[in-house]
Amino acid sequence: xxxxxxxxxxxxxxxxxxxxxxxxxxxxxxxxxxxxxxxxxxxxxxxxxxxxxxxxxxxxxxxxxxxxxxxxxxxxxxxxxxxxxxxxxxxxxxxxxxxxxxxxxxxxxxxxxxxxxxxxxxxxxxxxxxxxxxxxxxxxxxxxxxxxxxxxxxxxxxxxxxxxxxxxxxxxxxxxxxxxxxxxxxxxxxxxxxxxxxxxxxxxxxxxxxxxxxxxxxxxxxxxxxxxxxxxxxxxxxxxxxxxxxxxxxxxxxxxxxxxxxxxxxxxxxxxxxxxxxxxxxxxxxxxxxxxxxxxxxxxxxxxxxxxxxxxxxxxxxx
Amino acid sequence: xxxxxxxxxxxxxxxxxxxxxxxxxxxxxxxxxxxxxxxxxxxxxxxxxxxxxxxxxxxxxxxxxxxxxxxxxxxxxxxxxxxxxxxxxxxxxxxxxxxxxxxxxxxxxxxxxxxxxxxxxxxxxxxxxxxxxxxxxxxxxxxxxxxxxxxxxxxxxxxxxxxxxxxxxxxxxxxxxxxxxxxxxxxxxxxxxxxxxxxxxxxxxxxxxxxxxxxxxxxxxxxxxxxxxxxxxxxxxxxxxxxxxxxxxxxxxxxxxxxxxxxxxxxxxxxxxxxxxxxxxxxxxx
Numbered sequence: 132x133x134x135x136x137x138x139x140x141x142x143x144x145x146x147x148x149x150x151x152x153x154x155x156x157x158x159x160x161x162x163x164x165x166x167x168x169x170x171x172x173x174x175x176x177x178x179x180x181x182x183x184x185x186x187x188x189x190x191x192x193x194x195x196x197x198x199x200x201x202x203x204x205x206x207x208x209x210x211x212x213x214x215x216x217x218x219x220x221x222x223x224x225x226x227x228x229x230x231x232x233x234x235x236x237x238x239x240x241x242x243x244x245x246x247x248x249x250x251x252x253x254x255x256x257x258x259x260x261x262x263x264x265x266x267x268x269x270x271x272x273x274x275x276x277x278x279x280x281x282x283x284x285x286x287x288x289x290x291x292x293x294x295x296x297x298x299x300x301x302x303x304x305x306x307x308x309x310x311x312x313x314x315x316x317x318x319x320x321x322x323x324x325x326x327x328x329x330x331x332x333x334x335x336x337x338x339x340x341x342x343x344x345x346x347x348x349x350x351x352x353x354x355x356x357x358x359x360x361x362x363x364x365x366x367x368x369x370x371x372x373x374x375x376x377x378x379x380x381x382x383x384x385x386x387x388x389x390x391x392x393x394x395x396x397x398x399x400x401x402x403x404x405x406x407x408x409x410x411x412x413x414x415x416x417x418x419x420x421x422x423x424x425x426x427x428x429x430x431x432x433x434x435x436x437x438x439x440x441x442x443x444x445x446x447x448x449x450x
Numbered sequence: 451x452x453x454x455x456x457x458x459x460x461x462x463x464x465x466x467x468x469x470x471x472x473x474x475x476x477x478x479x480x481x482x483x484x485x486x487x488x489x490x491x492x493x494x495x496x497x498x499x500x501x502x503x504x505x506x507x508x509x510x511x512x513x514x515x516x517x518x519x520x521x522x523x524x525x526x527x528x529x530x531x532x533x534x535x536x537x538x539x540x541x542x543x544x545x546x547x548x549x550x551x552x553x554x555x556x557x558x559x560x561x562x563x564x565x566x567x568x569x570x571x572x573x574x575x576x577x578x579x580x581x582x583x584x585x586x587x588x589x590x591x592x593x594x595x596x597x598x599x600x601x602x603x604x605x606x607x608x609x610x611x612x613x614x615x616x617x618x619x620x621x622x623x624x625x626x627x628x629x630x631x632x633x634x635x636x637x638x639x640x641x642x643x644x645x646x647x648x649x650x651x652x653x654x655x656x657x658x659x660x661x662x663x664x665x666x667x668x669x670x671x672x673x674x675x676x677x678x679x680x681x682x683x684x685x686x687x688x689x690x691x692x693x694x695x696x697x698x699x700x701x702x703x704x705x706x707x708x709x710x711x712x713x714x715x716x717x718x719x720x721x722x723x724x725x726x727x728x729x730x731x732x733x734x735x736x
Contacts (some may be wrong), residue, residue: 420558
């Protein structure tokens with residue numbers, strides 16, 4: 132993979148990108164959503180590193196979105212702070228899943244996560260407080276920031292949101308990278324490669340799987356909250372929908388599940404291809420591409436794009 | 451009164467749930483594929499039944515053979531795709547079928563939009579009184595059909611050569627292969643019978659439920675619950691599981707209201723998974 136210098140230059144490029152695009156609203160929207168999905172995919176992968184496949188991240192996403200939206204709408208809390216509580220709420224719910232379901236192995240854990248999404252979804256649908264199936268509208272944007280004479284407004288322009296999302300994604304990427312190089316990351320890999328072996332070596336599998344789930348759920352909740360304040364509108368069938376469980380899985384696997392850069396790359400490529408090529412063809416059913424992508428990955432590129440690139444490089448070196 | 455009513459409608463519905471689950475259970479038991487696209491198969495069968503009724507006025511019970519045929523063709527394509535899956539097999543097929551269910555769901559959305567549809571035939575909607583409880587003719591017919599197809603499958607598995615070979619394969623693949631059973635042919639057969647049963651459930655599903663592209667997940671969860679309840683491989687267990695689920699749902703609807711039905715079934719699924727932490731291959735087999 133490219134070295135640190137490359138990533139540094141790429142970050143500078145991302146900082147300047149809105150200028151190159153002439154602050155065009157549509158392109159900024161596309162990039163913002165791509166960053167959001169990259170954030171989601173990376174959050175999902177944190178659990179993936181510990182070998183656990185979740186089909187239920189929509190639960191965390193929706194809980195984060197609803198918590199943050201309700202706090203800012205009904206209690207008047209600033210979205211910047213509400214965001215954090217969105218993550219905490221998702222983390223609390225994930226601890227319920229973890230404590231009850233981590234004795235299930237492999238596919239059985241995945242099936243349980245599929246069922247767990249229904250709990251917050253049905254409660255939200257039937258609660259007066261959350262406005263039931265109609266959802267919440269008019270969720271406030273992030274409050275504007277004033278630094279000396281410059282005021283960054285998050286409602287009128289998308290440029291501010293672009294930088295916030297970019298920086299958050301950068302922070303999460305660096306955090307994840309550091310984590311994978313730490314004791315925690317090695318524990319996750321050990322559990323993934325063989326839970327029994329890891330246990331024998333003294334790794335408390337339950338504890339580390341729970342940690343992976345909590346971290347993953349927290350960031351997914353934050354991501355849901357970001358979505359709520361950027362889109363301004365949420366409803367249960369969307370934020371708890373199958374899409375938000377499936378899309379991070381598809382994007383991470385497509386990019387390369389066991390790497391840090393893979394999910395980010397997969398999310399960006401898939402989202403942009405989907406929006407620019409498939410969305411114009413069919414506005415209702417463009418998500419079928421995500422279904423196709425996962426089939427292709429499982430059958431032909433089990434290690435995703437990153438794995439495929441590495442293999443190609445090896446072939447070049449070998450010959 | 452309410453109790454008897456929901457008991458009876460639960461039993462009628464539960465028998466149909468058992469039909470939804472048999473295909474799933476058979477495929478999982480023999481080939482170890484957790485087919486998360488199972489619900490979408492049911493929905494596709496439902497659409498076949500719906501369009502045959504809408505365009506040609508064909509009764510949903512008469513549409514069953516067409517739906518079975520359509521699903522067997524689709525299932526065969528599905529099996530070709532699954533054949534390329536690498537280890538870890540259970541997890542990979544799970545992710546793969548999850549992707550395929552997303553694909554099928556969106557294809558149906560593109561083809562037929564997200565409108566709610568249902569087969570309504572006036573002569574079949576007629577209310578029927580069984581002593582103190584009321585139900586409709588179509589539900590009775592679905593019950594009779596469901597029960598007879600489950601009994602037929604039971605006979606197939608217990609008495610015929612292929613049925614015995616299938617049970618042997620689900621118990622131990624290597625040992626079955628050593629006794630001269632062609633396990634690849636058995637895989638194919640089990641998969642085909644499984645999807646054919648699913649196809650049979652489709653038009654019936656459309657005549658007692660609303661049909662829309664994303665309804666498949668409900669059928670998948672039903673199949674999962676019943677399969678996990680029964681463990682792999684006993685038809686009697688599947689029938690019992692279906693009825694327990696049907697009655698459980700009816701009671702939830704009667705006591706708490708219909709909006710909590712899905713929550714009840716999810717809670718049942720989680721509870722059942724926790725009761726069998728080591729998976730489904732303990733105890734009885736086909």
